[in-house]
Amino acid sequence: MQRNRTIYLEPFDLDVTLRDAALDEQNRPARRMIANAAIGMHVEDAYYSVRELREAVSWIHDGEPGGKRRLAAILSNPVGDDFQRSVYFCLAGRGVVEMLDDLMWLEDLLQARGRIAGDMHRRRIRAMPLVSPYVADEPDGPIVSQDEDFAQGRSWWVDPALS
Numbered sequence: 001m002q003r004n005r006t007i008y009l010e011p012f013d014l015d016v017t018l019r020d021a022a023l024d025e026q027n028r029p030a031r032r033m034i035a036n037a038a039i040g041m042h043v044e045d046a047y048y049s050v051r052e053l054r055e056a057v058s059w060i061h062d063g064e065p066g067g068k069r070r071l072a073a074i075l076s077n078p079v080g081d082d083f084q085r086s087v088y089f090c091l092a093g094r095g096v097v098e099m100l101d102d103l104m105w106l107e108d109l110l111q112a113r114g115r116i117a118g119d120m121h122r123r124r125i126r127a128m129p130l131v132s133p134y135v136a137d138e139p140d141g142p143i144v145s146q147d148e149d150f151a152q153g154r155s156w157w158v159d160p161a162l163s
Contacts, residue, residue: 015130057071060156093155095155
């Protein structure tokens, strides 16, 4: 069975939508930052990391028990790279509603990227190699405390988007 291929399809850049989002002047600066932060990240790792972060922030916003513990655990995780912390700190202090909106936006982009990667894998279409933006597999420098009783700052209660 011969497959139709063009120079425009193979190898495919799985980060093309992230690159476009990062350069789109219509996107808020925070969205452009988190799109840039996701470039080069492993397809599944990026999606599940952002989803986990979004769920933790949602739990806190909704007053769910354990939400603060979950976010503190994510931000203080001594294993893995700094991707989740990078995304969180790009959004921290901007208002929890805007933070959640931006996390859901990135989660949607990453979910679509994963679906494309899966389809390409099934069709045996090559993807360009993802080049991790991290030089180490562990956090670099100090990490956030694991204390789940952290103080929630003003951005959790005052959101300019709701004014």
